[in-house]
Amino acid sequence: MSGSRRENVGYPECCEIECLSQEKLGRRDVIEAMRLIHDKKVAMCQELEDIADSLPAAVDALSCLSIAAKLLPALQRAHEYEEKVIFPAYEKLAASRGQTISTDRLRAEHISDECFAADLTGILLKIGHGGPVDQAETFGFMLRGFFDGLRRHVAFEDEHVVPAIRNKTLSNRNAVEGDSGLQQQHAGSG
Numbered sequence: 001m002s003g004s005r006r007e008n009v010g011y012p013e014c015c016e017i018e019c020l021s022q023e024k025l026g027r028r029d030v031i032e033a034m035r036l037i038h039d040k041k042v043a044m045c046q047e048l049e050d051i052a053d054s055l056p057a058a059v060d061a062l063s064c065l066s067i068a069a070k071l072l073p074a075l076q077r078a079h080e081y082e083e084k085v086i087f088p089a090y091e092k093l094a095a096s097r098g099q100t101i102s103t104d105r106l107r108a109e110h111i112s113d114e115c116f117a118a119d120l121t122g123i124l125l126k127i128g129h130g131g132p133v134d135q136a137e138t139f140g141f142m143l144r145g146f147f148d149g150l151r152r153h154v155a156f157e158d159e160h161v162v163p164a165i166r167n168k169t170l171s172n173r174n175a176v177e178g179d180s181g182l183q184q185q186h187a188g189s190g
Ligand SMILES: [Fe+2]
Pocket: 079, 082, 106, 110, 153, 157
């Protein structure tokens, strides 16, 4: 099964990158939105790894064109949501606990990932359009460096950022439900 087919499992209404628009992500619960973003990133990493494994002779031109068309726009959309919604919430949550947490490193990784993705896109387009696979070993190292780094980035956010926001969301919900329960008790006793 290719990564592009696998990535839509569980998101039947989801096209390649349209579901990463700020409007569509904004309609989802933040944890659900982050899960979708991470699933998309992980699926793209798998597609790139498949290409790296096929270099140079067995590389599939259509796979190169497919990932080239979505890699950078998907990252840009995901990063915009993370930086406008997720990171501020994460920093605010830490501040409320008297902790100082900076997302500067994660934001810097977003920039370097986008620059890296732009470089890879140019090569993938060239191969996808029938060009020769020049310096296949170097290109393979580039691909592996990119998707290894992206997987580490996703793993860090999964391990630290998402659980913190999930716990805060749950505690907020419990507080709201507790308040409404108290109000019902007061109404019942009044
Ligand atoms: Fe991120």
